[in-house]
Amino acid sequence: MSTRTGGAGIPTSRIPEPSSTIVAFLGTWVAAALASSLVIAVGQDPGEDASIPLLAASLLVGWSVFLGGTWFTSQRVGSGDVRTDFALTARPVDLLGVPVGIAAQLLLIPAVYLPLRALWSDVFDDDALSETANDLIDRADGGLIVVLFLLVVIGAPFVEEVVYRGLLQRPLLDRLPALPVILGVAALFAVIHFRPVEYPGLFVAGLVFGTCAWRTGRIGMAVAAHVAFNATGLALAL
Numbered sequence: 001m002s003t004r005t006g007g008a009g010i011p012t013s014r015i016p017e018p019s020s021t022i023v024a025f026l027g028t029w030v031a032a033a034l035a036s037s038l039v040i041a042v043g044q045d046p047g048e049d050a051s052i053p054l055l056a057a058s059l060l061v062g063w064s065v066f067l068g069g070t071w072f073t074s075q076r077v078g079s080g081d082v083r084t085d086f087a088l089t090a091r092p093v094d095l096l097g098v099p100v101g102i103a104a105q106l107l108l109i110p111a112v113y114l115p116l117r118a119l120w121s122d123v124f125d126d127d128a129l130s131e132t133a134n135d136l137i138d139r140a141d142g143g144l145i146v147v148l149f150l151l152v153v154i155g156a157p158f159v160e161e162v163v164y165r166g167l168l169q170r171p172l173l174d175r176l177p178a179l180p181v182i183l184g185v186a187a188l189f190a191v192i193h194f195r196p197v198e199y200p201g202l203f204v205a206g207l208v209f210g211t212c213a214w215r216t217g218r219i220g221m222a223v224a225a226h227v228a229f230n231a232t233g234l235a236l237a238l
Contacts, residue, residue: 090220101228
């Protein structure tokens with residue numbers, strides 16, 4: 001366990017061992033998935049898709065488990081200050097992540113899919129790539145689009161960056177070379193969304209967010225880039 005010191009040598013953070021944070025991630029992911037599924041199972045009518053309010057409740061429960069697990073990990077194997085242990089901080093300069101996220105959505109992602117569409121046009125067509133977003137928008141009537149916006153543009157980027165770039169990536173970067181860590185966390189970030197057609201784009205997005213967190217040493221710019229990335233994607237879908 002690495003210890004960081006502040007002024008006068010006072011310990012300010014103890015980056016947990018990667019083995020501990022990997023176990024914490026896996027445990028909280030399973031717990032979050034089970035809790036979210038239970039909310040859906042209790043509230044969903046048979047044969048119908050979950051409504052936006054029910055989806056929101058499910059996500060809020062799952063996110064609470066993730067954030068609680070991150071906090072608990074800091075208390076048990078870190079310094080007890082979750083912000084410093086997992087670099088959950090931000091500075092004004094991190095707003096530079098906004099144009100990074102927009103550029104990733106508008107330029108980088110299309111460039112990634114261009115050769116894939118040329119080779120497998122039936123697999124990577126527009127309908128397949130936009131299916132998830134269109135499905136959510138179809139369920140968000142009237143004011144529910146605001147709820148969807150809060151989930152996709154605010155909630156998901158914050159929680160996912162805390163978990164993937166904070167809980168997972170930061171301790172790994174403290175022990176291992178940056179390239180394999182950023183690649184590995186980005187791959188996990190993509191795969192765990194369980195949408196194979198979106199894997200290439202999610203992987204590249206994960207690389208962008210991971211690089212932001214690595215270069216700045218905190219998750220602020222990664223969150224800003226993720227927010228802008230999701231907001232741009234939702235705007236395109238609308």
